[in-house]
Amino acid sequence: MSAIICTDLCKYYQQGDSVIKGLDHVNLEIAAGSFICLSGPSGSGKTTLLNAIGGLDRLDSGQISINGERVDLLGKAALADLRLHSIGFVFQAYNLIPVLSARENVEFVMQVQGVSATKRRQRSMKILQEVGLEGMEDRRPAQLSGGQQQRVAVARAIVSQPKLVLADEPTANLDSKSMEKLMTHFRELNQVHQVTFMIATHDQRVMNWAERRIYMVDGQVTRDEMQDP
Amino acid sequence: MKMPLSGMTRLAWRNLWRNYRRTLIMLLAIALGVWAMIFMTALMRGMVDDMVSQGVAALPGHVQVHAASYRDDPSITHSMPAPGQRLLEALESELVSAWATRIKVPAMISSEYENRGVLLLGVEPGDEIALGFDPDDIVEGRFLDSSEDSGIVIGEKLAQRLETRLGKRVAVMSQDPDNNIADRGFRVTGIFHAELENTEESVVYAGRDVVQAMLGVGSDISEVAVLGHDYREPGPLTEHIRAAVPDDFEVLPWPELDPYLGSMLKVMDGFVLVWMVVVFLALSFGLVNTLMMAVFERIREIGLMRALGMRPAVIVYQILMESLMLLALGLLAGNVLAVGTIVPLKDGIDVSVVAKGMEMMGASSVLFPVLSPADLVMANSVVIVLGIVTSLLPAWRAAQYQPVEALGRI
Numbered sequence: 107m108s109a110i111i112c113t114d115l116c117k118y119y120q121q122g123d124s125v126i127k128g129l130d131h132v133n134l135e136i137a138a139g140s141f142i143c144l145s146g147p148s149g150s151g152k153t154t155l156l157n158a159i160g161g162l163d164r165l166d167s168g169q170i171s172i173n174g175e176r177v178d179l180l181g182k183a184a185l186a187d188l189r190l191h192s193i194g195f196v197f198q199a200y201n202l203i204p205v206l207s208a209r210e211n212v213e214f215v216m217q218v219q220g221v222s223a224t225k226r227r228q229r230s231m232k233i234l235q236e237v238g239l240e241g242m243e244d245r246r247p248a249q250l251s252g253g254q255q256q257r258v259a260v261a262r263a264i265v266s267q268p269k270l271v272l273a274d275e276p277t278a279n280l281d282s283k284s285m286e287k288l289m290t291h292f293r294e295l296n297q298v299h300q301v302t303f304m305i306a307t308h309d310q311r312v313m314n315w316a317e318r319r320i321y322m323v324d325g326q327v328t329r330d331e332m333q334d335p
Numbered sequence: 336m337k338m339p340l341s342g343m344t345r346l347a348w349r350n351l352w353r354n355y356r357r358t359l360i361m362l363l364a365i366a367l368g369v370w371a372m373i374f375m376t377a378l379m380r381g382m383v384d385d386m387v388s389q390g391v392a393a394l395p396g397h398v399q400v401h402a403a404s405y406r407d408d409p410s411i412t413h414s415m416p417a418p419g420q421r422l423l424e425a426l427e428s429e430l431v432s433a434w435a436t437r438i439k440v441p442a443m444i445s446s447e448y449e450n451r452g453v454l455l456l457g458v459e460p461g462d463e464i465a466l467g468f469d470p471d472d473i474v475e476g477r478f479l480d481s482s483e484d485s486g487i488v489i490g491e492k493l494a495q496r497l498e499t500r501l502g503k504r505v506a507v508m509s510q511d512p513d514n515n516i517a518d519r520g521f522r523v524t525g526i527f528h529a530e531l532e533n534t535e536e537s538v539v540y541a542g543r544d545v546v547q548a549m550l551g552v553g554s555d556i557s558e559v560a561v562l563g564h565d566y567r568e569p570g571p572l573t574e575h576i577r578a579a580v581p582d583d584f585e586v587l588p589w590p591e592l593d594p595y596l597g598s599m600l601k602v603m604d605g606f607v608l609v610w611m612v613v614v615f616l617a618l619s620f621g622l623v624n625t626l627m628m629a630v631f632e633r634i635r636e637i638g639l640m641r642a643l644g645m646r647p648a649v650i651v652y653q654i655l656m657e658s659l660m661l662l663a664l665g666l667l668a669g670n671v672l673a674v675g676t677i678v679p680l681k682d683g684i685d686v687s688v689v690a691k692g693m694e695m696m697g698a699s700s701v702l703f704p705v706l707s708p709a710d711l712v713m714a715n716s717v718v719i720v721l722g723i724v725t726s727l728l729p730a731w732r733a734a735q736y737q738p739v740e741a742l743g744r745i
């Protein structure tokens with residue numbers, strides 16, 4: 107059974123006289139436990155698609171259902187709950203709350219979920235160590251490098267093992283060793299815990315990890331192929 | 336609310352100090368506003384308290400007993416017998432701090448040059464002092480010795496008007512119960528000063544027994560004046576006395592004896608509330624502005640929190656929490672400031688330079704600020720309640736952002 111079904115998604119932006127196609131009749135079925143890479147030139151609609159699936163943006167038309175539930179019909183609070191409990195996000199640009207330390211940022215989602223303080227601390231310390239940020243737990247985002255911030259964001263996205271992780275360029279600022287480590291970690295979560303991954307990336311090396319590659323151009327899916335990672 | 340309070344508090348607290356200069360300015364504004372609320376209220380309370388207690392001292396007493404028809408026609412025909420056994424027992428009560436029986440009739444006083452209509456009080460001087468007559472107000476001569484003292488004590492102003500002075504004789508004329516002229520000569524033994532010019536001009540004191548003899552009323556009196564312990568609570572005392580006299584006597588608390596004075600306290604309460612709300616309104620612009628700026632600065636962050644699954648309602652709580660912290664800190668500073676400036680002034684502020692007009696209203700030239708706990712509670716509640724109400728707008732605005740549009744802003 108499919109975890110996510112996108113039917114005829116359209117999202118257009120009016121820019122003066124021209125219409126920009128963020129999403130142009132996109133149809134996708136994503137099975138639970140998939141490990142997917144989303145690629146395509148800049149401006150092709152990768153972020154727009156991830157945002158739509160995560161319920162962060164309103165569509166012009168089309169339907170999205172996650173495990174049979176019509177996400178596009180949910181109200182604000184229900185969408186918030188869905189994101190909180192089922193989806194882990196890594197955003198492309200802005201990820202961390204500046205007044206919170208790395209550890210507090212990682213704990214933020216768990217805190218909103220209502221996880222107890224001791225459990226939060228235990229999990230956040232462990233995951234920060236796994237992404238290679240041991241000893242930096244108490245630094246504020248401004249005191250971390252771009253790559254370190256990105257790893258904090260990744261740690262936050264996966265710390266409470268959501269069913270779905272939507273990661274937008276999670277490796278953009280990472281060296282290849284950190285990248286390899288992160289992808290190994292993702293793959294492990296995917297295989298051991300059946301977490302579904304959708305990763306938007308420009309990085310060929312990241313694409314090689316995927317079992318399915320979706321290629322977009324101008325808001326349309328132009329190629330969609332399976333591969334052996 | 337999913338997010339535990341501790342997490343929200345931490346976030347709110349840190350956000351509060353991100354722009355510490357703006358926060359400090361806002362705190363100062365709130366503190367000054369609260370100070371203005373409390374300080375001005377204390378001054379106004381002091382003024383009204385003073386007016387009321389002077390008014391009560393002039394009545395005198397918190398409760399008075401009269402013959403039923405006396406207040407319609409305060410002449411000697413409507414006098415009452417001296418207190419009987421039951422009333423005397425009632426006057427022994429804990430509720431009573433002092434009492435006096437008095438004769439009070441309209442009379443004409445004449446010197447060799449002038450005459451004036453006055454209120455002639457036949458008093459027992461010791462009781463009168465217990466009820467609030469201040470012997471220090473005698474500026475020349477002395478107060479009466481006893482209820483049999485054959486002298487008379489008049490006000491400074493009246494002495495001027497009559498062109499008389501200490502030691503001279505005056506004639507006092509009134510009516511006896513049979514409507515015959517009753518008159519008597521008195522020697523001026525004392526001259527008193529009063530805050531109210533009107534009192535100085537229109538009230539004269541003579542011995543009670545002497546006046547009773549002059550009017551031929553035996554031991555009858557016009558009124559029993561009873562002083563309790565707190566003029567704010569005349570009710571129980573009134574009931575107590577009322578229970579001890581026959582039904583055809585009128586027992587009234589001071590707010591009914593002097594309705595104008597009685598309404599002062601209520602008017603004052605309303606005025607205090609209006610004043611506090613007005614000060615708050617001035618503050619509220621700053622508060623809304625500060626919070627709005629804080630929200631606009633943090634649109635991306637708020638979008639992020641929403642994207643991560645924080646419900647809009649929790650965003651509202653978050654902003655309200657921040658506002659509440661700001662208000663609480665401002666209130667703390669404001670209260671400390673207010674108490675710190677009022678307590679050193681407890682010996683009074685000399686306002687005689689500007690007080691000529693106030694004496695007309697019955698206030699004295701030294702103002703004693705009164706810091707009442709009820710006013711403190713009221714000022715703090717006004718700020719907290721209205722503060723939260725005003726913060727709802729910025730908080731609601733913050734919750735309206737779509738996560739993606741907020742995140743998308745660079």
Ligand SMILES: Nc1ncnc2c1ncn2[C@@H]1O[C@H](COP(=O)(O)OP(=O)(O)OP(=O)(O)O)[C@@H](O)[C@H]1O
Pocket residue numbers: 119120126127128146147148149150151152153154155198743
């Ligand atoms: N708020 C917006 N207003 C107008 N146009 C927008 C808006 N958001 C996105 N777009 C446009 O929609 C198209 C798709 O954008 P999107 O961010 O999805 O691209 P992307 O594939 O993620 O690109 P990149 O690889 O650079 O991140 C782009 O042409 C972009 O300019």
Ligand SMILES: [Mg+2]
Pocket residue numbers: 152153154198274306
């Ligand atoms: Mg993008």
